[in-house]
Amino acid sequence: MMACEVTRLSLNCARLEYNSSAGCWSWVVPCCSLCGRQHVHGGGSVESDARRWLGHRVAHCPTGLGGSGYLLADVNPRRTLKFIRQIRGCSRRELAA
Ligand SMILES: [Zn+2]
Numbered sequence: 001m002m003a004c005e006v007t008r009l010s011l012n013c014a015r016l017e018y019n020s021s022a023g024c025w026s027w028v029v030p031c032c033s034l035c036g037r038q039h040v041h042g043g044g045s046v047e048s049d050a051r052r053w054l055g056h057r058v059a060h061c062p063t064g065l066g067g068s069g070y071l072l073a074d075v076n077p078r079r080t081l082k083f084i085r086q087i088r089g090c091s092r093r094e095l096a097a
Pocket of ligand 1: 033060061062
């Protein structure tokens with residue numbers, strides 16, 4: 001039996017984005033499996049590992065559709081790792097300047 005069958009929670013694929021003005025990560029769900037809307041979840045500060053914020057999250061769906069939340073999954077882990085390295089590299093250069 002797969003893990004997602006045990007939990008009975010919906011799975012939402014999210015992509016990592018970076019908010020440079022706030023200095024923090026965001027996980028963006030383009031199309032929610034429960035309501036079909038876009039949701040944005042926090043992913044911590046730039047120095048933290050945004051991937052720790054994947055997994056069970058409170059649903060951001062309009063009232064009544066969210067239930068007990070859903071699972072956030074990284075839609076492209078390889079791209080995420082590359083993106084984190086890219087952004088942190090930029091941050092270090094900015095801090096050093
Ligand atoms: Zn939703």
